[in-house]
Amino acid sequence: MRPKAQHYSILVVDIEKFGRRANPVQLWLRERLYALVESAFEESGIDHHSGPQPSDRGDGFFWLLPGTVDKTDLTGRYVELLHQRLREHARTSSEEGAMRLRVALHHGDVARDERGWVGEELNTACRLADIAPLRAALTAAQRAGLALAVSADWYRQVVRHDDPSVACETFRRAPFDAKEIQGAHAWIRVPGYDAPPGVPDPGVPDPGDAASAASAGAPERPAGTDRAGEDASGPFAGAHFDRVGQVFGGDQVVYGPQTFRFGEGGDS
Structure with a gap:
């Protein structure tokens, strides 16, 4: 019997530079990660209990949240609270115990078979958490605890409507090219920054391009x-x-x- 798909909001989280740590540190970071994520869920009022449990990926997880979850709350208040938790962690941790996150948000239909979860939208969400512009933004944003990427569809449905909690003006469009996904775009934000560092502004001409320099892209x-x-x-x-x-x-x-x-x- 074919597994039936359901619609979920998809949260993907990866710990930066996880594989460089010794095994005991990795175990401790994983424990801390789940504690911080669930604490932010509880304070933001996001329902993370009525859906499936998170699926672990070693250096992070993906979490399928019920379709009833408010996407604006997830993009705004939840991300801000998670960032605060990470900054608190940073104040008491050594370099070896540092934890900074790449976070991705997408949504769509996902099905479950006897071995786990499957679906194109889940693949997209996992690819999104690993794109080069998101990695570059987190590397450049040394005072931040996380960098967030949302899919173009999520941006259109949630971010662009300019809810104050979402900080629409701080997102910047970036190319989304990863394996089977080519020519797409994502939107990136780093809490605490007016624009994500390390991500070129697509509206600024390349100074090495004579035509762009002369006519702003003509x-x-x-x-x-x-x-x-x-x-x-x-x-x-x-x-x-x-x-x-x-x-x-x-x-x-x-x-x-x-x-x-x-x-x-x-x-x-």
């Missing part, structure tokens, strides 16, 4: 055309305008005197 113009791609051999070819930044395109009405100069020293 494609390079073919020879013999102007900025708008029009033929540069018309009546205004070579014209210089006496107002810096003046743009002409479409129907224009210009008031006041204007000076047009043709060539470097041509007639007006």
Whole structure:
């Protein structure tokens, strides 16, 4: 009989640099991880009891939360509380016992067979927790306890609606390329930062790209055309305008005197 899928919010958590620790430290970190995560669940009011138990992954886990869980609370208050717990942990731990987390949020249908959980959306959530931009953000954010990535679908349904607890303005879009997932995007946030460090702003042109530097991402113009791609051999070819930044395109009405100069020293 085919297993029936149910819809869950999917929380994935991985401990940074877990494999570099000695076995006794790994055991202690795992114990602390579950204690901190459940404490944040309890204080935020997130129902983590009525769904399945977490599925351990060694250096972390994935937790399938019931579809009734409020995604805004999970993205906002819960993440902030978990971050606070991690900062408290950091104040009393050595470098060997440090615990910082990569956290991912996604949702979708997941099924269970006799061996465990399976589903495309679960794969997506686990891939999301391991993308390079999320790793880079956590590495660069030395005063943070966690870095959060949400899927594009989660961002659209939850984050972009600008609930104050979610801090929408602090998320930054990043490429999501991992194994079978190519050309997708995720959104990354690091609590305590106005924007996630280590994640390039997609709205800023690459200074090494001449076309981007000249026109903020516009494609390079073919020879013999102007900025708008029009033929540069018309009546205004070579014209210089006496107002810096003046743009002409479409129907224009210009008031006041204007000076047009043709060539470097041509007639007006």
